[in-house]
Amino acid sequence: MQSSDIISSLFWFKNESEEEDKDHLILEQFVHNVEDFSSQYGSEISVSYTAFNLRGPPSNFPDYGDYPQAFVMVKVIATVLHRTYGTWWEEAPSAQKDYMPQNASSITSQDFVEVSFEKAVYPLEVSIFETYNPGALVRIWALGPTAWMLLWEGEPEYVGDTPRIFSPPIRQLNVPTRILRLEFNHKLLPYYTELDAVLLRGRQPANLVKHMRNNFSYSSLFYKKTQPVVEKGQLMNRIIASNLHENIVPQIVAPRNQKQIDTGPPLGDFHQLPDETILCVMKYLDIQSLCRCAQVNRHFNRLASDCILYRSIDLRPYWHCVQSQVLATLSMRCKFLQKLDLSWCGSHRMIQPNYVVNFLKDSGAELTHLRMNCCKFVDNSVLRAIVDTSTSLQ
Template identity: 25%
Template sequence: MVHYYPYSFSSSDFPKYVLAVNETITDKNYGAWAQGTFIAQKPYRHPDTDPFSSHDFLHIEFKRSIKMSQLLVDPRWKKVIYRMWGFRRNKEKPNRSPVWKLLYVAPQSKEFATRPIKYFGSVTEIRFEFNRNFGIQCYELINFMNGELVFSIPPLDYDIPKNNWMKDEVPKLMSNMDPQEKPNTKSKGKNFFETLPTEAMYKIFNYLDLVSLSRCAQVNKRWNRIASDPLFYRDIDLKMYWTKLNSTTLKLLMKKFNRLRKLDMTVCNNPINYFGLFSEHFDIVLKRILQKSRKTLTHLCLNHTRFVNSEILDMIVACPNLQELRLQRPSVCSWTVDLSNLAMTKLKTLDVSRARITEEELIPILKNNPNLEYLSIDGCSQLGGPGRILETIVTYNRNLKAWSSWQTFQNQDNAQIYEDFGELLHLEELDLGFCEPRPYTNTCLEIIVLRCEKLKRLGLTNWNLMTDEQLLPILKEAKGLTQLNLAHMPKISASVLSQAVTSIPNLCLLDIRHCVGINKKIVEEYKKQYPNINIFHQKYLHV
């Protein structure tokens, strides 16, 4: 069983899964350049931010336990595979909680070699985390998994230390922050920190992550008082702690959420709850957090979470000061939101990619938030068409700066509807990947590039019926573009490449992957002539 997030593919027959470009190539968020877009999420809490942006992973479940000794990594994948985790259930002691253990971390050295895996006994699931700053794609992931990457071996005949991985358990650390307990004040030598003023201590502690704060709270009474201050728990990012986060830890943190502003629980699906072994009641704890922080919460991110339900959605839309809401692919079956509780009026960012949201739920939210600037509805298959949504935005959200409907309107048959984007004069990013209207008319895109003078990023992935004659006039007018995505356009030629690099002065990135009409040698020549432009070009690989 394979689960790859955020959406790219899911198959129980992997690696026999047949590659289908329209379904599996979802690489729009890969590469360091994607992190600089307006709609990309900014870190909520820098000390707890993954420096490698390892938000995507491949999860594999085995029918029987396996044992591993080393990981064989091809040199071109050395930087892409960042971490490897192992998950083990204890069948002999079923009441004991299963745990995730870190088995492998990518080396920093440049030389290639097989890397040993930390001994963990047998595992039933493994998870590979990918560094998304490198532009990988799904067909490459399939090539990666086709090899003898992980294999069963006999029990190891040598001893490997088992106590060198994460000695500090987050729940235990959090529970030890009880100020009623007597901290250990014994120290050797002079403690220079005791002479620091409280203001300096607050400044230092502000740079610590949550685990370090928990450790500091166990030093002495003064440190405990400072480390437990709610000021350090206004902005919370829990993605890094997905292996340890459970309802108990969340309850302990909730005691400090007196002024909570930002909360990110992306992929924090407790494995115990995810595999149905124990009920951890994430939803109950989250409801208490939302109820407690309803008036102070400004940013909320629950991407790829399995505990979001209709009751939680009702509480989210009742937060009056919410400015950023990200709900990518939640587990809720439908958005049965009670619109009478809709209190959000200050939204600037709304990301509901892959959510089962309909026009009836989306349009009232758009009408109620006139200051909306960034909207992402990628892969929202239950949205009928862009007509009503665009009419609402043109009327109520004229300050919109970024629109992304990647793979949402694949059967659009009215090109004139896209002309409404020309009314959004502040538009800077427009992603219409896999949203090609049929039949296509030149006027829709020409109106957009002529009227939207601030447009910097344009995505036209898989507009496979567009030809040179239709695209060249548009490129002549799009003088302000910095990023242009023309991937999966089989009918365009090198003339488009020449026009783009010569007529767009500020162009930084040009994506022409899988454009079979453009020769690789010509691309290499333009790369040498224009080194300031990142040109992505690669033809289809057969797996």
């Protein structure tokens, strides 16, 4: 054997060892527990068609069909179960209308399920085992140390009568997670969808890896893994094509001794418009845009904080970032509040019950409509505040 061959063999052995250590950090795990969900077809005293069936490895895949061992979502309206497929139930006279349609994103969510895994990992891949009418998944969220982070978002689709393992490309995180939240939109489906399992593939933190090695891969039982081909410079080309560098506004660092807000020069011809006209325009803005307008100057701050713009509040689209302090801030602007939707908000104690009680006492006297679907903060004190304060509910 020549010396060059010996050297090459040594380098090859080193690469194999490094690759083996790298693979040892990869962990694949199925759902350990179901933390929360918006709806389920099965009852609380049964396991058929319930969210409980998402725990553990798949029970039916790769078989396609209607199985009671799967998870099925429905909509409950006036104590009546309505399957959430197609658009008929949103077009019906009994459909619930959004309080602030301008808050809705281009991809709306109708249902969600929140699952947890035994160990926290840096997520590399999320695989959804769909065994009946697949294609309703639109978002995947991951819970970090302080906030929810969006891993993937996409349009709903209908892929036909075939089972599948859906593994969309996800965003890479620099923090580990063990809790995922899946959101669904069923508008394109001819019938309800069924989920069999959820697999999280991720990299374990190096300081938590044990000496015991287990190279068994769950995913190898169901499909052959393929790595996506990423061309060199592809990410940079996409950034340049999106003109992101032209849309970034440099931060203006104010002097430390400047305590008052600089009103700045007039913004075009807006200073010539009467307040009533500007308010008429602002009523079409979503809450996030109103908050941004309030940061422009004093004039916009006064108008964007006008109570007439906050007669209807819908915080459900912002469930992932609404915390207790948001209610404290809104209470100063909601003196004429009539419709309030806090559905899906308050997961993992992001909203404390006492903040909800104070908000209702300050701004809930004129409420005629109130929604609190899937809210963990609802307890006896919140219910008592609703009864005592919001006496005009319809």
